[in-house]
Amino acid sequence: MEFFRIRRDIPFMRHALVFNVISLVTFLAAVFFLATRGLHFSIEFTGGNVVETAYAQPADIAKIRTTVEAMNLGDVLVQNFGSSRDVMIRVPVRGDLKQDKLVASVFDALCKAEGGTVQTKDGPAEQGQSASRQVCATPAGVEPVRFSRSEFVGPQVGKELAQDGGLALLFVVLGIAAYLALRFEWKFSVAAIVANLHDIVIIMGFFAFFQWEFSLSVLAAVLAVLGYSVNESVVIFDRIRETFRRFRKLNTHEVIDHAITSTISRTIITHGSTQMMVLSMLLFGGQTLHYFAIALTIGILFGIYSSVFVAAAIAMWLGVKRDDLVKSKGSEHDPNDPNAGAVV
Amino acid sequence: MNRYPIWKYAILVIALVVGIVYTLPNLFGEAPAVQVSSGKVTIKLDPSMAGQVEGILTKAGLKADFVQYDGNSVKARFADLDAQRKAKDALGAALNPDANDPTYIVALNLLSRSPKWLTALHALPMYLGLDLRGGVHFLMQVDMKSALTKKADSTAGDVRTLLRDKNVRHTGITRDANAVVVRFRDRDTLVAARAILLDQLTDFDWAQSLDGADFKLTGALKPDAAKRVQIAAITQNITTLHNRVNELGVAEPVIQQQGADRVVVQLPGVQDTAKAKDIIGRTATLEMRLVDDSAEARAAATGAGPVPFGTERYVERGGAPLIVKRQVLLTGENLTDAQPGFDGQSQEPAVHLTVDARGARIMRDTSRENIGKRMAILLFEKGKGEVVTAPVIRGELGNRFQISGRMNTAEAADTALLLRAGSLAAPMEIIEERTIGPSLGAENIDKGIQSVIYGFCAIAAFMCAYYLLFGVISTLSLAFNLLLLVAVLSMLQATLTLPGIAAVALALGMAIDANVLINERVREELRGGASPQAAINTGYERAFATILDSNVTTLIAGLALLAFGSGPVRGFAIVHCLGIITSMFSAVMFSRGLVNLWYGRQKRLKAVSIGQVWKPDATSATVPAKT
Numbered sequence: 001m002e003f004f005r006i007r008r009d010i011p012f013m014r015h016a017l018v019f020n021v022i023s024l025v026t027f028l029a030a031v032f033f034l035a036t037r038g039l040h041f042s043i044e045f046t047g048g049n050v051v052e053t054a055y056a057q058p059a060d061i062a063k064i065r066t067t068v069e070a071m072n073l074g075d076v077l078v079q080n081f082g083s084s085r086d087v088m089i090r091v092p093v094r095g096d097l098k099q100d101k102l103v104a105s106v107f108d109a110l111c112k113a114e115g116g117t118v119q120t121k122d123g124p125a126e127q128g129q130s131a132s133r134q135v136c137a138t139p140a141g142v143e144p145v146r147f148s149r150s151e152f153v154g155p156q157v158g159k160e161l162a163q164d165g166g167l168a169l170l171f172v173v174l175g176i177a178a179y180l181a182l183r184f185e186w187k188f189s190v191a192a193i194v195a196n197l198h199d200i201v202i203i204m205g206f207f208a209f210f211q212w213e214f215s216l217s218v219l220a221a222v223l224a225v226l227g228y229s230v231n232e233s234v235v236i237f238d239r240i241r242e243t244f245r246r247f248r249k250l251n252t253h254e255v256i257d258h259a260i261t262s263t264i265s266r267t268i269i270t271h272g273s274t275q276m277m278v279l280s281m282l283l284f285g286g287q288t289l290h291y292f293a294i295a296l297t298i299g300i301l302f303g304i305y306s307s308v309f310v311a312a313a314i315a316m317w318l319g320v321k322r323d324d325l326v327k328s329k330g331s332e333h334d335p336n337d338p339n340a341g342a343v344v
Numbered sequence: 345m346n347r348y349p350i351w352k353y354a355i356l357v358i359a360l361v362v363g364i365v366y367t368l369p370n371l372f373g374e375a376p377a378v379q380v381s382s383g384k385v386t387i388k389l390d391p392s393m394a395g396q397v398e399g400i401l402t403k404a405g406l407k408a409d410f411v412q413y414d415g416n417s418v419k420a421r422f423a424d425l426d427a428q429r430k431a432k433d434a435l436g437a438a439l440n441p442d443a444n445d446p447t448y449i450v451a452l453n454l455l456s457r458s459p460k461w462l463t464a465l466h467a468l469p470m471y472l473g474l475d476l477r478g479g480v481h482f483l484m485q486v487d488m489k490s491a492l493t494k495k496a497d498s499t500a501g502d503v504r505t506l507l508r509d510k511n512v513r514h515t516g517i518t519r520d521a522n523a524v525v526v527r528f529r530d531r532d533t534l535v536a537a538r539a540i541l542l543d544q545l546t547d548f549d550w551a552q553s554l555d556g557a558d559f560k561l562t563g564a565l566k567p568d569a570a571k572r573v574q575i576a577a578i579t580q581n582i583t584t585l586h587n588r589v590n591e592l593g594v595a596e597p598v599i600q601q602q603g604a605d606r607v608v609v610q611l612p613g614v615q616d617t618a619k620a621k622d623i624i625g626r627t628a629t630l631e632m633r634l635v636d637d638s639a640e641a642r643a644a645a646t647g648a649g650p651v652p653f654g655t656e657r658y659v660e661r662g663g664a665p666l667i668v669k670r671q672v673l674l675t676g677e678n679l680t681d682a683q684p685g686f687d688g689q690s691q692e693p694a695v696h697l698t699v700d701a702r703g704a705r706i707m708r709d710t711s712r713e714n715i716g717k718r719m720a721i722l723l724f725e726k727g728k729g730e731v732v733t734a735p736v737i738r739g740e741l742g743n744r745f746q747i748s749g750r751m752n753t754a755e756a757a758d759t760a761l762l763l764r765a766g767s768l769a770a771p772m773e774i775i776e777e778r779t780i781g782p783s784l785g786a787e788n789i790d791k792g793i794q795s796v797i798y799g800f801c802a803i804a805a806f807m808c809a810y811y812l813l814f815g816v817i818s819t820l821s822l823a824f825n826l827l828l829l830v831a832v833l834s835m836l837q838a839t840l841t842l843p844g845i846a847a848v849a850l851a852l853g854m855a856i857d858a859n860v861l862i863n864e865r866v867r868e869e870l871r872g873g874a875s876p877q878a879a880i881n882t883g884y885e886r887a888f889a890t891i892l893d894s895n896v897t898t899l900i901a902g903l904a905l906l907a908f909g910s911g912p913v914r915g916f917a918i919v920h921c922l923g924i925i926t927s928m929f930s931a932v933m934f935s936r937g938l939v940n941l942w943y944g945r946q947k948r949l950k951a952v953s954i955g956q957v958w959k960p961d962a963t964s965a966t967v968p969a970k971t
Binding site: 001002003005007052103104134146147148149150151152153154156157161164165167168169171172175176179180183216217219220223224226227228230231232234235238242262263265266269270272273274275276277278279280281283284285286288289292293296 | 960
C-alpha cells in the first residue's frame with residue numbers, strides 16, 4: 001500500500017506567494033475576531049463560580065435560569081453542558097459576596113425548585129470509598145438533581161493563572177526559537193516561529209469566532225500544538241539541509257521543493273495518526289476534554305499547512321542558502337558515508 | 345550491521361520486566377477498607393492497636409484480608425462492601441463507647457487489591473488526582489498582614505509592661521500599621537526607654553524622631569524577624585490544619601504549602617464542603633489553670649465525691665481524671681512559642697515555653713505562691729477541653745520556662761505541637777475551591793481510558809495495514825511506550841488527572857511520528873535501490889537525528905507548561921514530558937531491537953516486509969529534473 005505515488009518533485013515553491021497570502025488573510029481574520037469578539041475565558045482566568053449539576057430528566061434551562069436569577073447574583077450564565085441533562089451555572093466574580101458559600105446556596109435553590117431538600121449523606125459511595133455528600137431528595141425519595149462538580153476561583157488566583165499562561169507561551173516561543181537557531185540557522189528559526197505562531201493565532205481566532213470556552217486545558221493544548229507544529233518544520237528543514245549537501249547542483253527553490261516532496265508522505269501519515277487519536281478523544285473523552293480536543297484538531301490540520309508551506313516559503317524569502325547550513329556544522333558527517341551518523 | 349549486542353537486548357528485557365511489574369498494580373482495582381485513626385489530640389495510635397482491631401473483628405465474626413498498622417492509622421481491607429459496612433459498625437461500637445465524643449475515628453477507605461509482593465517492591469498504583477477520584481480541593485491564603493499586626497499588638501503590650509516595671513514614664517503607646525509608636529515628654533526619658541527596649545525586644549529596630557512637642561520612638565520589626573514571623577505563621581497554620589483534617593477522618597488528605605503564604609488542602613471523598621470548611625476554620629484555645637489538690641478535689645477525682653465549687657473535671661492523657669480550678673491564668677494569646685528540647689541540667693526531654701510580658705508577670709506571681717502545686721495546660725476544641733500536660737511548679741517562673749519529666753522526646757515534640765496548635769497565628773481565607781462528585785470522577789476515568797484504547801487500536805490497525813511487518817513492530821513499540829509510561833507514572837507516584845490521561849493519548853499519537861519517519865525512510869532507501877540490510881541501517885540512522893530534534897521542541901513546550909502550570913494542567917505537563925522521553929526510548933531502541941532480531945541475522949536478505957515499495961517507471965522520484 002502506497003498512498004503517495006509521486007513521480008517527480010512537486011513545484012511547491014512556485015506558489016509560495018499564494019500560500020503566504022492565504023495564510024496572511026486567515027491570520028488577519030483571526031486577529032480581527034480576537035479583537036472584536038474576544039476570547040470566552042473560563043473562570044480559571046477571570047475568577048468566579050461554576051456549578052455543574054446533573055438532572056434525572058432533561059433540564060428546563062429557562063426555569064433554572066429564573067431560579068438562579070432570583071438570587072440576585074449578577075450576570076449569571078446557565079447552559080447545557082454535554083447532554084441535555086447536564087447543566088452548568090456560571091456566576092462571575094463579585095467583590096461583595098462571599099464566593100465560597102455561593103455553591104451551597106445555589107444547589108439549595110435548585111433543589112428547592114425541584115421540590116426537594118438538601119440533606120447530608122455520610123456513607124460509602126459506589127465502590128466503598130468514604131463519601132460525605134449533599135444529596136437533594138424529594139419526600140418521595142427521588143433524587144431530581146445531583147451535584148457533579150463545582151469550582152470557585154478567587155480573582156487573585158484567576159489573574160495569576162492568566163499571567164502564568166502568558167509566561168508559559170513566551171517561554172515556549174523563546175525556547176524553540178533559541179533551539180532552532182542553534183540547530184539550524186537563524187533564518188530557519190524565524191521562519192518556523194512566524195509560521196507556527198500564526199497557527200496559534202488561528203486556533204485562538206476560531207475560539208473567538210465560535211465563542212468556545214478558553215480554559216487552562218485549551219491553553220495547554222495550544223502549547224502542545226506549538227511544540228508539535230515546530231516538529232513538522234524541523235523535519236522539513238532537516239531534509240533541506242540533507243538535500244543541500246547531497247544534490248549540489250540544485251538551487252534553493254528546487255532544494256525546498258525536493259525536501260517537501262520527499263517528506264510529504266511522512267507528514268500526512270503522522271498527522272493522520274495523531275488526528276485519529278485526537279478524534280478518539282473528541283468522541284469518547286467527554287465534555288471536559290471536548291475543547292481541548294478541538295484545539296488540538298485545528299492545530300493539527302492547520303499545522304500541516306503552516307509548517308510545510310509557509311515555514312519553508314518564509315525561509316526562502318529570508319534568503320536561505322546552501323552556505324547557511326552546509327558549512328556551519330563542521331563536525332557533521334557526509335551522508336553518503338555508510339559508517340557515519342548516530343548509532344543507536 | 346543490523347545487529348544489537350547482547351547487552352542492549354538485556355537493557356530492553358529489563359525495561360520490559362520493570363515496566364510490567366510496575367504497571368501491574370494498576371490493573372488490580374481497589375477493595376473496600378476501613379481505617380481507624382485517632383479522634384483526640386491526646387491519643388496516639390501504636391502497633392498494638394492493630395491487634396485490638398483484629399480482636400474486635402474476630403469477635404464480630406468478620407474476616408479481613410489483612411489488618412496493618414502504618415504510622416498513624418490502622419487499615420483493614422475486606423472482600424466486599426457488606427463486610428466493610430459491618431466492620432465499620434462493629435469497630436465504631438467497640439472503640440467509641442460515647443458516640444458524641446469519639447476517641448477513635450473509623451472511616452471508609454479504598455485500598456488497592458494488588459498482592460503483597462508487589463507492594464513490598466514499592467509497586468503502587470498511580471496516584472489519582474481529585475478530578476478522577478472525587479473530592480474537595482481548597483487553596484487557602486494566610487493573612488500575613490494580620491500575623492504581623494498581631495505581633496505588633498503583643499509587642500505594644502510588652503512595651504507597656506516593660507516601661508512600667510522600669511518606671512519610665514511615657515505619654516502614650518499606639519500601634520501604627522505594623523509599627524509600635526511610643527511617645528515621651530522629654531529626651532532623657534526617651535533615651536532611657538530606648539536603651540531598655542533595645543535590650544529586651546531584640547526583634548525590633550527603634551528609631552527616634554520628633555513630632556511636634558512630643559519625642560517619638562518608633563519600633564519596626566527587623567526584616568529577618570518579620571520573615572520569621574511569616575514562616576512561623578504558615579507552619580503553625582499547616583500544623584493546625586493537619587489536626588483538623590485528621591478529625592474529618594479523610595483517607596489520604598493532602599496538605600501542602602504552596603508559595604510563601606498559601607496552603608493547598610485536598611480531601612478525597614469529601615463533598616460536603618460546608619462541613620469541611622467549618623471544621624477547618626475552627627480555632628482551638630489554650631488555657632493554663634491551677635490544679636486543685638485539696639482533699640475534696642482528690643475525693644472527686646476518684647469519683648467518691650462531687651466536684652468542689654469553683655473547679656472543673658478534666659481528663660489527663662492516659663485517662664486519669666484531674667480537678668482543675670475554673671480561674672484562667674493565661675490563654676494561648678500569651679503563649680508566644682513552645683519548642684521541644686532538653687532540660688538544661690538533667691538532659692531529659694522537655695518543652696520550652698515562651699510567654700509575653702504580661703504572661704511572664706502572671707506566671708511569676710502565680711508560681712511564687714504555688715510552688716509544689718501542679719499547673720494544668722488545657723486545650724479546648726469544639727468546646728471540650730483536654731489536659732495536654734500538668735507539670736509541677738518547681739520554682740519561680742519567668743517569661744521563659746520549661747516543662748520536663750515523665751516524657752520521652754516524641755512526647756515532648758507532640759506536647760510542643762499541641763501547645764502551638766492552641767494559638768492560631770493568622771487567619772486563613774479560601775481563595776480557590778473545587779469540588780468533584782464521585783460519580784463524575786469514575787466517569788472521567790472511564791472516558792479517558794476509552795479514548796486512549798480506541799485511538800491506539802485505530803493507529804495500530806492503520807500501521808499494520810500500511811507497513812505490514814514493520815507496522816507490527818511499530819505497534820509493538822507503541823505498546824511498549826504505553827507500558828513504560830504507566831510504569832514510570834506509578835513509580836513516581838505522580839498525580840494523574842484527566843488532562844494527564846489526555847496527555848497519554850497525545851503522547852501516543854505523537855510517538856508514532858518517530859516510527860513513521862523510520863519506516864518512510866527505509867522505504868525510500870529501498871526505492872533508491874539499496875539492499876534491504878543497508879536500507880534498514882540507513883533508515884534508522886538518518887531518522888534518528890530528525891527524531892531527536894523534533895522531540896526536543898515538544899519537550900520545550902512540555903517544560904514550559906510544567907514550570908508555569910498548576911493544578912490539572914500540571915498533571916498534563918508531567919505526563920507530556922515523560923511521554924516524550926519514553927517514546928524516544930521505545931521508538932528508536934525497542935523497535936530497532938525487534939527489527940534486528942528478526943532481520944539482522946539473515947545475510948542474504950532479499951526483501952523486507954514493509955508494504956509496497958512503489959517505484960515509478962522511469963528513474964526514481966528522488967532524482968531531480970536537473971543533474
